[in-house]
Structure formats: C-alpha cells, structure tokens
Amino acid sequence: MAANSRLTIAVHALAWLALAHRRGRDVLTSDEVAASINVNPVIARRSLGDLRRAGLVAVRHGTGAGWHLARPPAEIPLSDVHEAVEGPPIFALHHTEPNLDCPVGRGIRPALSDVYAGAEQALHRELARTSIADVLHRSLEAR
Amino acid sequence: MAANSRLTIAVHALAWLALAHRRGRDVLTSDEVAASINVNPVIARRSLGDLRRAGLVAVRHGTGAGWHLARPPAEIPLSDVHEAVEGPPIFALHHTEPNLDCPVGRGIRPALSDVYAGAEQALHRELARTSIADVLHRSLEAR
C-alpha cells in the first residue's frame, strides 16, 4: 500500500474535472471526484487542496459548492502537477554523516547532490512534455 | 529515516573500491566499506550483494577475502548502479481499480503508464551521463 500514487490521483482528478467541464458540469464535489478515482473523499480533498495551493484548481463554497480547473487543461503540464503534490525527493543522501577520515566520505555529498539535482530536472522536463489535455485525450481513445 | 539512500550507499561503496584499487588495495572487506559510508556492515553487504548480482563487483572468499570492482570505474555509469539497487518504481498507479463507469477511469491507466515509463527512461538517461570515475574525481576535488 505504500507507494507514491499521489501524482496518479491528482492527474485523474484534473482529467475528470476537465471532462466534466466539457460536458457542461461547471463544478464537481470532492465526493464526485473521489468516486471516479475510487478513493476515500478525504484523500481526494487532500490532493485537491495541494492543487488549489498550486493554483491549478479553484473551489466554490456554500450551496452548489465544488471544484473546477483554474486553467485550460492544455495549459496544465504534468510537471506542474508533480510539483504541486510532490513528496520527498527521489534520492536521499546518507542518513548519517559519512566517515570524514575517508577521502570519498569528505567530498561525495556535493558530488551526489549535483547528480541527483540533474536527475530530478530531467524528470521534470519529461513530465512537462505531457498536459492534462493530452492525458484526457489518450484516456478517452484508449478504449 | 525512510528515504531512498540505497543509490547513495552503492555509489559510495563503488567509489571507495575504485580509490582503494588506485592506491594498491586490491580488495576491501565489507566492514571497511561500511566504515567509510558509516553504515552497519550488513547494509553494506546487502548493497554489495546487489552490485555483485548485477556484475559490477566481484567477491573473493576465504582468508584475505574482500570485494573489488569487476570493471574499470569509468565504465560503470550510475544508471547501471541504479538498476542494480533499484527499489520500487517512482510513481504508482491506483491502489484500487478506478471506477470503470467513469470514462476517465477506464482509459487513464495505460495513458499514465506510458507517461511514467517515459519519466523513468529520462531519469535513466540522465544517470547514464555520470560514471563512478566521474563521481570519484569530483569527490576528491571538492575539498
């Protein structure tokens, strides 16, 4: 049960909001979003809250409340979604300080930090190549 | 304490083996490797075991036993190390099957699988640009 499905949940929610809007539904409640993803409504609200803080969705309160996209789906790259829901970095350095009597132990951390930063950037660039509109389009045709 | 430092530990071990070899030490014991990384010897052995299964290091048994690189350090890209010690994939799909009554729920999984596969490949390509020899060189000069 313990893996990073946060990006999956967020992308699913955004794609569903985009499709609902195209069908004339201006807003969806968190329960409706959760029902499509098949997760607990609180999970959906947590994800939607992350997306709201990142400015990707907006919420309406009161009677007839619900969520809607804050931008056209073609202008939401997955890299933005990833940033919005991002958990811990992919790679971690040593938990405990390496042995500084060893020449490798003294200099390896900045060297690895550079490599890991480059790897995260590469990931980010790759995710930027796909938008929510792309995901929605491929989901609908892949049937 | 719960992050992926496995790649860090493996790269550190390989760089230390490379440096020791350059200094005339043909093999290192797992205790010596662990002392430099400052981790428990069993952790070092688990990592070295992964690297041995991937053909990156070799082990000598009996008296005078120890570990040594199976290839020159310049021919060990970090992508190979990553493959050797790889844990779970970066992104996971839904834990439970999405709601198939929703058009998004029906088609989103293959669409996301493709995106995630591309992201992992981008990561792999980026890691392939750096070798153990590069890491060792930068570690020694970054003082």
Add this chain to the structure above:
DNA sequence: CTCGCTGTAACCGAAGCTGTTACAGCGAGG
C-alpha cells in the same frame, strides 16, 4: 581444521501513505 569474512534470515523501531472518523468553517439560499 581453523579462522576470518561472506551471505541471509529474523526482528525492531521509525517514517510515510492510505483509509477512516470526527468536527469546525464557510456561504448560498430560504
């Protein structure tokens, strides 16, 4: 045969994530 090191299994504690319950806050509509 001895001795040092390898190779694993078993277990612990910490941390993260999902799932669940519970409850305060907000605002449109009556």
Add this chain to the structure above:
DNA sequence: CCTCGCTGTAACAGCTTCGGTTACAGCGAG
C-alpha cells in the same frame, strides 16, 4: 439569520518500507 451541504483539517489506525541490529550457516585459503 438559520439551515444545510460541502470544504478543510486534525487525529488515529493499519500497512509497508527502510535502515539498524543480532545471530548464524557457508565458504575457502592457509
């Protein structure tokens, strides 16, 4: 101004993963 539905968040349980630790069997050079 009160009601009602939905949002927003805290608190907790259960599961999994990871590193840390102990313990022990296996192997081979001398």
